[in-house]
Amino acid sequence: MDSKTKRLDRRNFLRAVGGVSTAAVAAVATTVTADEAQAYDPGQDELASRYRETDHVKAFYRTAGYETLKK
Amino acid sequence: MEETVRVVETTDPPSKGSGASQHQDQQTRADLEIDIARAQEYALLATLLLRAPDDRLLERLACLLGDQTPLGIAHGSLAEAATLASHETLVQEYFRLFIGVGRGEIVPYASYYLTGFLQSRPLANLREDLGRLGLQRAESHHDPEDHIGTLCEVMSSLASDRKRFSLADERRFFERHLSPWAMRFFSDLESAKNAQFYAAVGTLGRVFMTIEAEAFTLN
Numbered sequence: 001m002d003s004k005t006k007r008l009d010r011r012n013f014l015r016a017v018g019g020v021s022t023a024a025v026a027a028v029a030t031t032v033t034a035d036e037a038q039a040y041d042p043g044q045d046e047l048a049s050r051y052r053e054t055d056h057v058k059a060f061y062r063t064a065g066y067e068t069l070k071k
Numbered sequence: 072m073e074e075t076v077r078v079v080e081t082t083d084p085p086s087k088g089s090g091a092s093q094h095q096d097q098q099t100r101a102d103l104e105i106d107i108a109r110a111q112e113y114a115l116l117a118t119l120l121l122r123a124p125d126d127r128l129l130e131r132l133a134c135l136l137g138d139q140t141p142l143g144i145a146h147g148s149l150a151e152a153a154t155l156a157s158h159e160t161l162v163q164e165y166f167r168l169f170i171g172v173g174r175g176e177i178v179p180y181a182s183y184y185l186t187g188f189l190q191s192r193p194l195a196n197l198r199e200d201l202g203r204l205g206l207q208r209a210e211s212h213h214d215p216e217d218h219i220g221t222l223c224e225v226m227s228s229l230a231s232d233r234k235r236f237s238l239a240d241e242r243r244f245f246e247r248h249l250s251p252w253a254m255r256f257f258s259d260l261e262s263a264k265n266a267q268f269y270a271a272v273g274t275l276g277r278v279f280m281t282i283e284a285e286a287f288t289l290n
Contacts, residue, residue: 010289011098014105017141017282022108024136024146025115028128055170056213062174063189 103233110231112142112279113223119272120179120220123165126158142282145275152271160268167265176265177256181217184252190215197248201225204240219256222249242287254280 118124124132133154137147156164169175178184182191194217201207201216206225208216216222229236229244257280260266260273 010286011101011105013289014109014282014286015101018105018108018143022112022142024134026108026111028115028131028135054213056215058170059189059215 106230106233109283110227113227113230116272116276116279117220117223117227119269120223120276121218123158123161124153129153129156129158129161141278142275145271145278149271149275152268156268164265164267164269168260168263168269176263177259179219179256180215181219181222181248181252182215184256193217193248197222200244200247204229204236204244217248219253222253245283245287249280250284254284 118128130153133150135146135150135153137143137145137150167175168177169179178189180189180194181197182193183189185191185193194215197217204225206228208221212221214221226241226245226249229241254277257273257276261270261277263269263273266273
């Protein structure tokens with residue numbers, strides 16, 4: 001019974017703070033999840049190059065202390 | 072949309088035997104609705120944090136309706152911020168905030184927030200937990216998994232699949248990987264000097280993290 005009461009609390013709490021505006025998020029969120037798996041697209045400028053400055057590469061420069069070399 | 076339907080279908084039958092009353096069934100349904108709403112909130116945050124929104128998404132964001140609840144107010148502000156923004160300006164804002172030359176104003180990785188270094192122990196712990204949950208990074212995605220956007224995406228998956236993941240799984244993941252730093256991250260985003268549109272994202276994130284942290288203690 002105690003755990004059931006707690007469960008109701010959680011539900012009511014989440015409902016109270018979210019209200020109806022969460023329904024509007026549904027309309028937005030369902031359209032955005034579709035393109036989550038998008039591959040990185042370098043665009044026309046980088047077609048010739050195999051080197052791509054992805055966030056990962058930038059993170060490497062950052063951690064390896066290359067900041068001063070990299071402009 | 073498909074995922075939403077699938078979740079409802081898989082958990083639709085009453086979980087208790089013949090004694091399960093209609094009332095209980097309604098409660099299960101209400102829980103599902105809430106979990107789906109939470110999953111969508113996380114999905115929205117993930118999308119906003121993983122890349123600058125395009126104009127189509129901005130149009131939709133501008134239609135978000137606010138109300139008087141804490142989340143509703145944050146949604147209202149986000150909608151307003153979306154009407155003032157364009158994809159072009161947001162690409163720059165996103166770059167200044169999270170990427171930058173050398174580094175952005177904010178480094179959106181758990182490892183950096185918790186240890187001061189990228190790709191450190193918190194990332195290793197996260198990978199272990201993701202492995203346990205049967206989740207892994209998509210091949211097309213090269214960022215370390217402890218990016219705030221990725222963590223929101225994981226939370227979205229956990230909340231939207233009650234058949235595979237329990238509330239306890241979710242709580243554990245939240246407490247280990249988000250609650251130690253996510254609130255601080257969103258507060259920083261809210262007050263970042265390069266943030267305009269993203270300040271509203273920061274507010275939404277902070278409010279939502281506060282609610283989530285509170286809700287997990289209730290269960």
